[in-house]
Amino acid sequence: MSTIDIIFVSYNSEKWISGLLKSLTNQNYPLKKMYLTFVDNNSKDNSRKIIESYENKHLFGGYQHFFLDKNLGFGKANNYGVNHTKQDYIFFLNIDTEVDCNCITELINAIDSSDDNVGLWESRQFPYEHPKVYNPVTMETSWSSGACCLVRRDYFIEIGMFDEKIFMYGEDVDLSWRFRAHGYKLNYVPKSVVHHYTYMSAGEVKPNQFYNSTYMNLMLRYKFGSIKDIIKGHVMFSGLLFINGPAKSHKSRILKKLLKSPFEGVKYRKWKRKADKSQFRPDFKLWDYEINKDGAFYVNEQPDGFPLVSILIRTCGRPNVLREALLSVRNQTYKNIEVIIVEDGPPISESLLHEEFQDLNIVYKSTNDKVGRCIVGNMALELARGKYFNFLDDDDLLYADHVEVLVSSILKHPECKAAYSISFEVPTEVVSREPYIYREIFHNVQHRQPFNRLVLMHHNYFPIQTVLFDRQIYEDLGGIDPDLEVLEDWDLWMRYAFKYDFLYVEKLTSLYRVPSNISHNTERQALFDQYLSIVREKNLKYKFQIDMASIFKDVEYLMEKPPTIIYKIKGMSFRTLLFKVKNKLFYYGKKILK
Template identity: 50%
Template sequence: MQISIDIIVVIYNSERWIGDFLNSLKKQHYPLEKIHITFVDNNSKDKSYDLLNSCIFKEKFGDYTILKQEKNIGFGAANNIAASKTNQSHIYFLNIDTELHQDTLINIVNQALIDEGIVGAWESRQFPYEHPKHYNPVTLEVSWSSAAALLVRRECFQKIGGFDEEIFMYGEDVDLSWRIRAAGYRIHYVPQSIIYHYTFEKSKVNKDNELLNIIGSNLFLRYRYGSFKDIILGYVMCLLWAIKHRNFKFHLKLSQILIKSFSKMFKRKPNNLVANFCGWNYEIHRLGHEFHNSLLLETPLVSIIVRTNQRPEMLREALTTIKNQTYQNIEIIVVEDGFPKSKKLVEKSFKNLNIKYHATIEKVGRTKLANIGLALATGEYFNFLDDDDLLYADHIEVLVTSLINNPSYKIAYSIAFETPTKLVSMNPYIYEEIHYSIEFNSKFDRQLLLTQNYFPIQTVLFAREVYDKLGGMDESMEVLEDWDYWLKLSTQYDFLYIEKITSIYKVPFQKTDALTRKQELIEQTEYIREKYATNNINIPSRQSNFKKKVISNFKINQCEVSKILKFKIKQKY
C-alpha cells in the first residue's frame, strides 16, 4: 500500500542545494503523484525562491507549493505554517541540504504502515555520516530524532502542538521528539531509509553563532526537561566554553543567552519525561560518527554463528538484531547446546531469514558449539554472536565495507558498548541495562593482545580463508576461547581496526555472577599462558587486571563534559 504524504522543507539562502534535492525526489521509486511538497522560504536573499518556482517537473507531484515569508521566522515556526496548510496523514520533514536514495520514501513509509498507532515518528538514516546517538538495536526505538529527515504521524504532530516556536533553531527537533514521547508515542529509527545529508564549510563567525544557538537551546531544554543538577551543569559547561573562547563578542552574546535562559526558571513546565543530557548532546553517543558510510556494489555472503544455551527469549532478541541488519546477504547458523528448546522459536518467528538450526542434544560446551557453527557455515565471511549480545543495525555493513575497501586485510574488528545487565525475569525475558561504557578501544597491537582480550567476540569479522587455513577453536577451553582464537589468528594475520561502536556486549551486574566469571577468567588465563609459553610467547599475569576490570563494571558510566566534568547516565528498557 502506498499512501499520499506531505513533504515539508524550510529554506533560507539555499540555492546551492535545491537542484540536487529536487532531482533526488524526482527519482524516487514512489508514485510522484502521492508526494505533496510544500516549501517555506524564510525570506531568502539569494535565488532560492526563483529556482523553486522554475522547477520544470513540478507538475509531476501531487502538490507543489512555495510559501514566501517576509522575514526569517525560524525553522520550527516555518514548519508549523506549512503543516497547518497541508492535510496528508503523514508529514515528512526534510532539510534542503539532503538528497534521497531512490528507496528512501518506500522504506520509511512501509515501516510507518507496519507500526501501530503508538509509534508517532520515524527517522531516516543519514549518509555519509550516521548520526551517532544510541538507539535500541532490538526495537529500533530512539529517544529523539533529527528533523533533517523525520516522518511524523499528523495526528501525533497536532496533538503535541507541533514545533515549539520559542526555539529559533537547533534543539527544536529534540524538544519535538521528547514531547512526542511524553504524549505516549514512540519514535522508531529506520536504518534502511537512507538520506544523504551534506554539510559545508562555515566561517568562524557562523560557527560561533551556531555554537551559541546550540548552547541556548540546550539550556532551554534543561529547564524544561532536566533536573536541577542538569541545569547547574549546563551553566558550568557554559563557563568552560567561555574560558575556551577568549573573545569579547562571543562572551557578550553568551552572557545574553545565559540571562535569557535564567528567566525561564520561573516559568518551567512540568513534564513526565526523564531526559538523558550528555554534555551538549541529548543522549549517549556511539563512538564512530566519522566513519564514512557508502553503499556496496558487491555483497558477499556473511555467516553469523549464534551460540545459544536453552534461552529462547534471549535468543529472540539476538536474532532480531540480525533481522534488523542493513546488510541483507546473511546466513544465520544457530547452534544450541543440548535439547532443541529454541527450535520452535527459530522456525516460527524467523522463518523468513536464511537460517540453519542445529541442536547438539547432549551438552558439548560453548567452544564445541563455535566449531560446529564454523563447520556448517558457507559464507565468505564469518561473525559470531552469542545469544545475550546485540548488534546495531549497521554492524555487518560496517565490517564488510571496511574489509572490501581494504583488501589487504582478512580480519576486521569494531568497538562494543560493555553493558552490565541486571536480570529481572527470564520468562518473560526482562532485564535492566545499568549503564554503557567502552572498556576496549585500541588499535591492533599483538603485544596488547598478549595481555588482554580486547576483541569481544561479536566485534570480529573474518574471511573464510582464515578459517580454512588455521581451523577452529581449542575445544579444551570453556572461557576465553575467543581470546585464544584471536591469538592464534594473529600469528598469521593483521586485524583491521574500525573506530565505531556497532554492538553491545552484556556482562553480569550481580556481584555473585561477576565474581564467578572473574575466577573462571583467572584460571583460564593460566592455561593460555602455559600454552603460549611453549611458543616462546610470554603472557603477563592478569589476575590483578581482571580484578580491576570486574570492579570497573560496577562503576556508573560517565559521559565526558568538555573533557573535564562527568555525570551519571542511566538507560533502561
C-alpha cells in the same frame, strides 16, 4: 500506499535544491503519492527562482511553495508548511540533503510494521550518522533529529507542533520529548538513508550551531528538567566563558545569553507546570541528550559488493534471549546474510525460529546432548557458507549497521583478512527469564585498541561479536580449541592475528553483556584467571613468523601509549569506575578470605 507531505525550509539554499529534487524523482515509491511543499525564509540568493521554475512539478502528487518576507526560523517555518498541507504523514526534510532511492519506501515499510503508539520515524544520515544510542532490538530512540524525520500529522498537532520560541537547534529534541511525554514512541529507520551535507569536514564546529545548541540545552532544562538540572545547566553555560569559542565575540555572546536566560527560562518552564502530570523525565547527559556511540565522524557508505556473511550464534535453551539477538540481525541494513544457529542441548529454540523468523535465512542444528560452547562454535563454522564469518553470542546485540560497516571496510582493505569495530560493555541485571526482562546498568567502552599483536598477547581486546573474518583464515588455521572452557575467542584471535592482519574500524557497532551481580562477576573472573595462564602458556609455545616492521610498529605504539590503567580510567564515567572498583575489591577480598 500512504500519501505523504514532504516539507522543506529554505534559506539561501540555491546550491542544494536541484540535487535534492533530482534525488526525489529517483525514488522507488510512486511520485504521485508525494506532495512537496517549500517554505522559503526570505532568501536573498536564487533559491526562490530555482523552486518556482522547477520543470518536473507535474511528476508529484502536489508541488507548492510559500515565499515569506522574513526569516521565521526552522520550527516556525515547518509549522507554516504543516498548516498549508493535509496528508496523514509529514516528512520534514532538510534542504541540504539528497535521499537514497529507497528512502521513502523504507519509511513507509516502517510505518506499516509499527504499532499505533509510534508517532515519529527518523531516517539514517550519510555520511555522518548521528551517534546517539538507540535500541538495536526495538529500534526505539529517545530523541530524533529534525533533519529527516516523518511524523503522524494528528499526533504532531496534538502535541503542539514545533515550539516556535526555538529559532534553530534544539527544536527536534524538544519535539521528541513532547512526543514521549504524550506517551508516543520514536523509531529509528536506518534502512532509510538521507545524505545530509551539514558538515563541510569531519569535526567542524559551526558558530551558530555551537551558541544556539548550548543555549537551548539550558532552556530545555528549564522546560523539562528539575531544579537540579537547571542549576547544572547554568554552571555548564557559565563555564563557556572560560573557554575559547568558535567566534571572535565568544565571551560577549555567552554573557548576553547568560543574562537573558532566567527570563526566557521562565517562559519555557510554563510547559512543565502545565504538563507535569505526564511523569516524563528526560535524562540530560551534560551537553548531550543520550549516550553517544563512538564514530560520530566515521564516513558511512554502502559496500562496493555484497558477499554472503554468516552470523554464527551459539545458544543453549534460552529462546527468549536468542529472540533479541535475532531481532538485531533482522534489523541489519546489510541484506546478504545467513544465520547459523547451533543449540547446545535439545532443540528448545527450534519452534521460535519457525514461528517468528521465517524471513531470515537460518540454518539450525541442535546437539541434543550438551557438548560445550567450543564444540558448538566449531559446528557453526562447519555449517557456514559465507565469504565472511561473524560470531554473535545469544545475549549480545548488533546495531543495525554492524555488518554493513565491517564489510564496507574490509572490502576497501583486501590486505586485511579480518576487521573489528568498537562495542559497548553493558552490565545487565536479569529481572526475569520468562518473560525476558532485564535492566541495563550502564554502557561502557572497554576497548578502543588499534591492531597490535603485542597487546593481544597480553589481553583480548576483540569482544567476539566485534570481529568479521574471512573464511580463508578458518580454512587455513582451523576453528576453536575444544579443550577451552572460556577465553576460546582470545585463543582463536591470537592464532589468526599472528598470521593475518586485522583492520581496526573506529565506529561502535555492537554491545555485549556482562553480569551486574558482584558474586556472579567474581565467579566469572576466577574462571577467566584460571584460563588466562592456560591460554598464554599454550600460545607461547607456538613459533610465529612476523616481519620486523610489524614488530617495530607494535613496540613503537606501546612506547608512546600512556599506562593502560590510566588510559582506561580517563575514558570512564564515575558510575562505571565505581562499578569496576567495587567488583575488583570484592574479587580480591574473596581470594584473600579463601
